[in-house]
Amino acid sequence: MPSSIHNIAQLLNQQASEQPRSNAVFFPESRDAFGRVAYTHLTFKQLHERSDSFAWGMQALGVCPGQKALLMIRPSLDFYSLLFAIFKIGAVPVLIDPGMGWKNFLSCVRSMEPEVFLGIPSAHLLRLLTRRFFRSVKINITLGKYRFWGGRTIAELQGGEKPFPIHEMEPDDLAAVLFTSGSTGPAKGVSYTHRIFNTQVRLVQREYGIKPGEMDLACFPLFSLFSIALGASVVIPDMDPSKPASVNPERILEPIRNLPVTYSFGSPTLWDQVSRYACEKKIRLPGLRRVIMAGAPVPAQVHERLLHLLLDSGAETYTPYGATESLPIANFRGSEMLAETQEATSAGKGTCVGKPIPEIQTKIITISDLPIAIMQDAQELPLGETGELCVSGPCVTKEYYRKPEATRLAKIQDGAKVWHRVGDVGYFDRQGRFWFCGRKAHRVEIHTEAGKQQTLFSIPCEAIFNKLPGVKRSALVGIGKRPTQIPAIIIETEQNHCLSDSDILKTAACNPLTTPIRHVFFHPSFPVDVRHNAKINREELARWAAKKLKYPQ
Numbered sequence: 001m002p003s004s005i006h007n008i009a010q011l012l013n014q015q016a017s018e019q020p021r022s023n024a025v026f027f028p029e030s031r032d033a034f035g036r037v038a039y040t041h042l043t044f045k046q047l048h049e050r051s052d053s054f055a056w057g058m059q060a061l062g063v064c065p066g067q068k069a070l071l072m073i074r075p076s077l078d079f080y081s082l083l084f085a086i087f088k089i090g091a092v093p094v095l096i097d098p099g100m101g102w103k104n105f106l107s108c109v110r111s112m113e114p115e116v117f118l119g120i121p122s123a124h125l126l127r128l129l130t131r132r133f134f135r136s137v138k139i140n141i142t143l144g145k146y147r148f149w150g151g152r153t154i155a156e157l158q159g160g161e162k163p164f165p166i167h168e169m170e171p172d173d174l175a176a177v178l179f180t181s182g183s184t185g186p187a188k189g190v191s192y193t194h195r196i197f198n199t200q201v202r203l204v205q206r207e208y209g210i211k212p213g214e215m216d217l218a219c220f221p222l223f224s225l226f227s228i229a230l231g232a233s234v235v236i237p238d239m240d241p242s243k244p245a246s247v248n249p250e251r252i253l254e255p256i257r258n259l260p261v262t263y264s265f266g267s268p269t270l271w272d273q274v275s276r277y278a279c280e281k282k283i284r285l286p287g288l289r290r291v292i293m294a295g296a297p298v299p300a301q302v303h304e305r306l307l308h309l310l311l312d313s314g315a316e317t318y319t320p321y322g323a324t325e326s327l328p329i330a331n332f333r334g335s336e337m338l339a340e341t342q343e344a345t346s347a348g349k350g351t352c353v354g355k356p357i358p359e360i361q362t363k364i365i366t367i368s369d370l371p372i373a374i375m376q377d378a379q380e381l382p383l384g385e386t387g388e389l390c391v392s393g394p395c396v397t398k399e400y401y402r403k404p405e406a407t408r409l410a411k412i413q414d415g416a417k418v419w420h421r422v423g424d425v426g427y428f429d430r431q432g433r434f435w436f437c438g439r440k441a442h443r444v445e446i447h448t449e450a451g452k453q454q455t456l457f458s459i460p461c462e463a464i465f466n467k468l469p470g471v472k473r474s475a476l477v478g479i480g481k482r483p484t485q486i487p488a489i490i491i492e493t494e495q496n497h498c499l500s501d502s503d504i505l506k507t508a509a510c511n512p513l514t515t516p517i518r519h520v521f522f523h524p525s526f527p528v529d530v531r532h533n534a535k536i537n538r539e540e541l542a543r544w545a546a547k548k549l550k551y552p553q
Contacts, residue, residue: 006168006169006170006171006173006194006195006198007087007088007090007166007167007168007169007194008087008175008194008197008198008201008229009051009084009087009088009166010166011201011228011229011230012044012047012048012051012084012228012229013048013166015044015048015212015228015229015231016044016045016047016048016049018212018231019044019212019231020043020044020045021043021044021045022043022044022212022213022231022233023041023042023043023044023233024041024042024043024044024046024047024080024228024233024234025041025042025047025077025080025228025233025234025235025236026039026040026041026233026234026235026236026255026259027039027040027041027075027076027077027236028236028237028238028255037238037254037258039235039258039259040077041077042077042080042081044228044231047077047080047081047084047228048084049161050077050078050081051080051081051082051084051085051088051164052085052088052159052162052163052164053157053158053159053160053161054081054082054085054154054157054158054159055085055086055088055089055159055164056159056160056164057152057156057157057158057159058085058086058089058091058116058139058141058157058159059089059159059164060159061139061141061152061157062138062139063086063089063091063116063139064089064090064091065089065090065091065167066090066091066092066174067091067092067114067115067116068091068092068094068112068113068114068115068116068177069086069091069092069093069094069114069115069116069117069118070094070096070109070112070114070116070117070118070119070137071083071093071094071095071118071119072098072117072118072119072120072123072126073118073119073120073123073143074120074241075218075221075236075241076143076236078143078154079221080225080228080234082118082143082154083225085164087166087175088164088166088167089164089167090167090169091116092174092175092176092177093176093177094112094114094176094177094179094189095176095177095178095179095222096108096109096112096179096187096189097179097181097182097187097242097530098242099242099243099530100181100182100187100530102126104182104186104187106130106133107186108179108187108189109133109134110132110133111189111401111402111403112177112189112401112402113136114134114136114137115136115137115138115139116137116138116139116140116141117134117137117139117140117141117151118141118143119141119142119143120142120143120144121142121143121144121145121146124140124142124147124149124151125149127140127149128149139151140152141153141154141157142154169194170194171193171194171195171198172193172194172195173193173194174191174192174193174401175192175193175194175196175197176192176197177189177190177191177192177401178190178192178222178324179324180323180324180325181324181529181530181535182529182530183529183535183537184423184439184441184442184539185441188400188401188403188406189400189401189402189403190324190325190397190400190401191397191398191399191400191401192397193397195394196394196395196397199359199394199395200226200327200328200395201226201229201230203328203357203359203395204226204230204328205226205230207318207320207328207331207357208263208290208292208318210226210227210230210232210263211230211231211232212230212231212232213231213232214227214232214233214262214263215232215233215234215235215259215260215261215262215263216232216233216234216235216261216262216263216264216265217235217237217252217255217256217261217263217264217266217288218234218235218236218237218264218265219237219239219241219244219252219264219265219266219267219270220241220265220266220267221236221241223265223292224236224265232262235255235259235261237251237252237254237255238251238254239251239252242530243533244266244267244269244270244273244533244534245267245269245270245273245528245533245534246533247270247273247274249273249274249276249277249278250277252266252270252274253274253277253278253283253285256285256286256287256288260287261287261288262287262288262289262290263288263289263290263291263292264288264290264291264292265292265293265294266291266292266293267293267294267295267296267533267534268293268294268295268296268297268298268299268302268534269295269296269528269533269534270533271291271293271298271302271306272299272301272302275302275305275306275309275310276305278305278309278310279305279309279310283310284310284311284312285306285310285311285312286312287312288311288312288315289311289312289314289315289316290315290316290317290318291306291311291315291316291317291318292317292318292319292320293317293318293319294319294320294321294322295529295534295535296529296534296535296536297319297351297436297459298317298319298334300337300338300342300345300346302317303317303334303335303337303338304338306334307334307335307338316333316334316335317333317334317335318331318332318333318334319331319332319334319337319353319354320332321353321354321434321436323420323422323423323424325396325397325410325420325422326360326391326393326395326396326397326420326422327395328357328360328395329353329356329357329360329362329391329422329434330353330354330355330356330357330360330433330434331354331357332352332353332354332433333354336354337352340352341433345463346463346467347463348460348461348463348464348511348513349435349460350426350427350435350436350437350457350459350460351435351436351437351459352429352433352434352435352436353433353434353435353436354433354434355431355432355433355434356391356432356434359393359394359395360391360392360393360395360396361391361392361393362389362390362391362392362428362434363375363378363380363389363390363419364380364381364385364386364387364388364389364390364426364427364428365378365379365380365381365387365388365390366378366379366381366387366388367387367388367425367440367443367455368388369440371408371409372412372421373408373412373413374412374413374414375412375413375414375419378390378412381427383427383428383429383430384427384428384429384430385427386425386426386427386437386457387425387426387427388421388422388423388424388425388440389421389422389424389425389426389434390412390419390420390421390422391419391420391422392414392417392418392419392420396418396419396420397420398411398418399411409421410423423439423440423441424436424437424438424439424440425437425438425439425440425443425457426438436459437457437458437459437460438457438458438459438460438476439458439538441539442457442458442476442477442538443455443456443457443458443478443482444456444457444458444476444477444478444482444485444487445478445482445483445484445485446478446483446484446485446486446487446516447483447484448516453483454516456476456478456487456513456514456516456517457476458475458476458538460513461476461489461513461514461517462474462475462476462489464507464508464511464513464514465489465491465504465507465508465514468499468503468504468507469497470493470494470497470498470499471491471492471493471494471497471499472492472493472494473492473526473536474489474490474491474492475489475490475492475523475526475536475538475541476488476489476490476517476538477489477490477538477541477542477545478542479519479542479545479546479549479551480546480551486519486549486551487516487517487518487519488517488519488520488521488545488549489504489508489514489517489519489520489521490520490521490522490523490526490541490544490545491504491520491521491522491523492522492523492524492525492526493522499522501520504520505517505518505520508520519545519549521544521545521548523541523544526541527540527541
């Protein structure tokens with residue numbers, strides 16, 4: 001990828017020039033009487049020309065460089081066309097997970113003050129019903145037939161056939177605002193520059209070897225933008241991307257049968273469902289060479305099923321580690337995890353996520369919930385000691401959009417360098433690998449019976465209980481306020497399994513990591529994040545447990 005590229009849209013133009021007739025995107029448009037899927041598709045040349053046409057059309061409506069364009073559209077051929085059109089104009093796409101709940105979603109919209117709104121009809125209906133949150137919107141575009149709410153439909157958006165002149169951007173100009181999932185606090189808009197996007201494209205290509213001629217099964221649509229930028233084809237599966245835990249496994253296996261899929265990025269929850277189903281039905285996944293899973297720690301069983309039972313010999317699983325504010329930080333192979341770190345993880349040592357990539361600098365500092373203005377004010381911890389992870393590098397974002405207080409809490413200045421406080425706790429081993437022990441917000445601080453202060457971390461403690469037969473997953477929570485919390489373990493059992501409090505407490509008493517835990521609760525179905533359906537919402541579980549314990553909140 002040429003280093004002279006500034007506007008990320010130039011990468012699509014490059015692919016359209018180098019491989020115009022190669023397929024860029026496949027979409028499951030319909031099914032015949034036998035249930036067989038029929039795909040529509042765009043080549044790179046068609047995708048490029050369609051985005052040019054949309055860019056001309058949006059420019060004619062008044063969309064201009066620097067304006068913020070909120071997208072509420074589902075994965076489709078037009079999703080990619082419109083997104084690249086916005087980049088070409090020099091406008092700023094804004095992407096917010098509507099599944100975070102409408103109250104939080106609308107709060108995010110109001111904080112962004114978008115001038116342009118692109119949405120499906122139901123999204124425009126929401127806009128009409130909650131007008132005060134969308135007061136800043138001046139231009140409305142509908143992905144559908146109806147527009148009684150005004151604006152234009154994309155069918156009316158067609159512009160000229162001549163190439164659209166891509167707006168020249170400076171590398172550090174704002175390219176997009178991507179919102180965090182809000183799984184450990186209010187969702188925040190992360191400011192992405194064109195320099196960061198270009199750096200990420202280069203790093204993704206290097207880490208996973210993605211090249212033209214490959215095909216991405218796009219179970220997480222945003223990752224597929226990297227695929228298109230790198231010249232790989234994308235097939236959109238027939239699924240709701242906001243509900244990976246509820247996916248029909250057949251709809252994920254279908255494109256693997258129909259098309260030459262070589263890799264896929266998706267939630268650990270999705271691949272847990274699909275791998276279980278494929279093993280039960282004795283279905284293999286030929287041609288799939290890489291399965292990339294992120295959003296939460298990936299259980300060893302998922303790697304084992306994929307590597308030992310489902311994928312071809314030589315295929316690999318990966319668990320990239322990072323955050324919306326900094327991606328990637330590290331990359332870890334499933335085969336290395338199974339061979340070298342699985343046993344330690346089961347013993348409560350945390351989840352190993354591998355060595356940071358060469359471009360990332362790291363520090364482990366003493367855990368604090370207060371702002372740290374400069375790195376000299378932070379206390380760096382020695383090797384092997386658990387603390388708060390900080391990272392710096394070319395793919396680390398510098399700020400939250402219009403959130404100075406959140407930026408102050410999450411960023412540390414170090415001369416010209418900016419460090420991001422990831423919000424995760426853990427430690428580095430002697431091989432330079434980071435062991436994730438949970439979110440900083442999920443630590444539980446207690447006073448022991450001996451009068452000493454002790455901190456319990458979620459991932460190590462939960463590993464002790466997750467080994468028990470019948471336990472689907474567990475969640476450590478702290479009831480009350482730090483530093484005098486009451487630790488409790490909440491259990492979600494496997495279907496048709498029954499466990500007792502004594503089973504769990506006996507296990508807790510046998511391990512020094514969990515001996516302070518004296519309270520057990522059983523929950524029918526854990527609340528999880530909206531993006532990956534994998535991160536456990538321990539804050540909500542803590543409130544639920546406090547009510548069960550009748551503890552004043």
